[in-house]
Amino acid sequence: MARKIGSRYTANQILGRGSAGTVWLGEGPDGPVAIKLLREDLASDQELVGRFVQERTALLGLEHPHIVTVRDLVVDGNDLALVMDLVRGTDLRTRLERERRLSPEAAVAIVADVADGLAAAHAAGVVHRDVKPENILLDMRGPLGPGGAHPALLTDFGVAKLIDTPKRTRATKIIGTPDYLAPEIVEGLPPRAAVDIYALATVLYELLAGFTPFGGGHPGAVLRRHVTETVVPLPGIPEELWQLIVQCLAKGPASRLRASELATRLREQLPSLAGLPPLEVDEPESEEAEGVPEEPLPTAASPVRRRGAVSLVPGSRPDSNRDTHTSMRVPAPDELAGGAHGTARAPRPSGSPRPGSARHRAAARRRKLTLTIAGTLLVAALGYGIWSTSTDDTPPQNTETTSTP
Numbered sequence: 001m002a003r004k005i006g007s008r009y010t011a012n013q014i015l016g017r018g019s020a021g022t023v024w025l026g027e028g029p030d031g032p033v034a035i036k037l038l039r040e041d042l043a044s045d046q047e048l049v050g051r052f053v054q055e056r057t058a059l060l061g062l063e064h065p066h067i068v069t070v071r072d073l074v075v076d077g078n079d080l081a082l083v084m085d086l087v088r089g090t091d092l093r094t095r096l097e098r099e100r101r102l103s104p105e106a107a108v109a110i111v112a113d114v115a116d117g118l119a120a121a122h123a124a125g126v127v128h129r130d131v132k133p134e135n136i137l138l139d140m141r142g143p144l145g146p147g148g149a150h151p152a153l154l155t156d157f158g159v160a161k162l163i164d165t166p167k168r169t170r171a172t173k174i175i176g177t178p179d180y181l182a183p184e185i186v187e188g189l190p191p192r193a194a195v196d197i198y199a200l201a202t203v204l205y206e207l208l209a210g211f212t213p214f215g216g217g218h219p220g221a222v223l224r225r226h227v228t229e230t231v232v233p234l235p236g237i238p239e240e241l242w243q244l245i246v247q248c249l250a251k252g253p254a255s256r257l258r259a260s261e262l263a264t265r266l267r268e269q270l271p272s273l274a275g276l277p278p279l280e281v282d283e284p285e286s287e288e289a290e291g292v293p294e295e296p297l298p299t300a301a302s303p304v305r306r307r308g309a310v311s312l313v314p315g316s317r318p319d320s321n322r323d324t325h326t327s328m329r330v331p332a333p334d335e336l337a338g339g340a341h342g343t344a345r346a347p348r349p350s351g352s353p354r355p356g357s358a359r360h361r362a363a364a365r366r367r368k369l370t371l372t373i374a375g376t377l378l379v380a381a382l383g384y385g386i387w388s389t390s391t392d393d394t395p396p397q398n399t400e401t402t403s404t405p
Helices: 046-054 056-060 092-099 104-123 159-163 193-209 219-228 239-248 259-273 333-337 358-392
Strands: 003-005 009-017 021-028 031-038 070-076 079-084 089-091 136-139 152-154 173-176 326-329
Touching: 003 079, 009 031, 046 056, 046 070, 046 079, 056 070, 089 092, 092 136, 092 193, 104 136, 104 152, 104 193, 104 259, 193 239, 193 259, 239 259
Parallel strands: none
Antiparallel strands: 003 009, 009 021, 021 031, 031 079, 070 079, 089 136, 136 152, 173 326
8 A cells, every 4th residue: 555755755565674664665756766664663763863864964965876875864753764766676685595605706796896885985974884685786777797796786874873872772782783793893882984894794705605704593602703703714716805805804993994995806806706606615513503403494384584685676575584783782791702712613515414404403313223223233243143152162062981990
C-alpha cells in the first residue's frame, strides 16, 4: 500500500527491511527513488531527530560515482526518512551468497570502487562506520569492469552516526557489525576514517576467502579476535596484494592506508590478477568445534536465514542475523586480554566439513561406528587366537607304560 513521505515523495513498495528501518521503492518529483524509512522508535527520539537535521548538509553534499547519493532527508510527524538514488542492481552480500567467493580481479575492482567513494566521504569529514557487503550495491546497468565486476556504490552513509547517540549507547556500548569492527572501536575509542579502511579490508578478505578473518561464533569472541589475533595468510594471491590487506588490517589506526592510497594501490594490482580463479579455501574451525551447538537445519516451516542485505532493488530479501548497528557491550580490558594472543583461526583444507556442521557430525558418527566395528572384530580375532593357541599347544598325554625294576 502506498504512503506519503513528506509532501514530495510517495513510498509504493517495500524492497527490504533492516535493523534501522525499511527501504521502499518510491516516487519523487524527479522520478523513482529509494526511501529508507527509519523505525518509529527512532523517529520519536527528539535527540536523534535533532542530530538528523544537523547531518542534513553533510549527507546531501556527498556526491560521487561510487556513493549512493542522498537526495533529501525528511522529518514529517512520525516519519524520519532518507531519500536516495535508486540503484538498479543487487548488493554484494547477495552476490557472495550466490558465488561464495569472487575471483581476485573482480574482488579488487569492487573494493577499489568503494575505496574511491570512501576517499570522497573522508575528505568531506564523513565516516561511514558500517562498511560491509550489505551496504555495497552493484549497479547492474553500469559498464563491466575488470573481472566482469559491475560498478560498486556504498550506501547507508550517516545511519550509524544518527543512531549512535550518547543517550542510546552511553560509554559502555558500541554500534556496528561484529565481523567488521576495527580494534579501536572494540576498545571504546571514537571512530575515525581508519575504521572504514579496516572494515573495507575485511570485506576484501571475505570476497577472496568466502569468510571474514575474525568472524565465527559468539559476538564476544569475534570482538576479542579483532584486538588480540593476527590475520591468517590466504594462499594463492600475490604477495603485494596480501601485504596491502595486512597493512589495512593493522591493529593501530595510524598504520593503515588512507582510502585514496588504497584505491590507487589496488588498481595497480589489477593487471597481475587477470585470469586468476577464485581461491580454493574453506572456512576455518569455530567455537562449534568446542561444543557450541550450531543453528538447527532449516525445514519447510523454518526457512533459511540468509546473510542478505537491505538492497535498494525490487525482489530483495529481509535483513539477516548480521544486524546493522548492533548494540554491544564494550568488553572489559581483562576480557580482551583473556583471549589467545597469536594467529587467528586457520582456514580448513578445501572440501573438508566444517566442525559442528551436519556433514562433520555425520562423518564423526561414521568414524565412531567404524572404530566400534573394528574394535569388535579385533576383540573377536584376539579371542579366537587365544583359544586356538591354547588348544594347539597342549602337550599330548603320555600313554607309555613304564615298569619299575
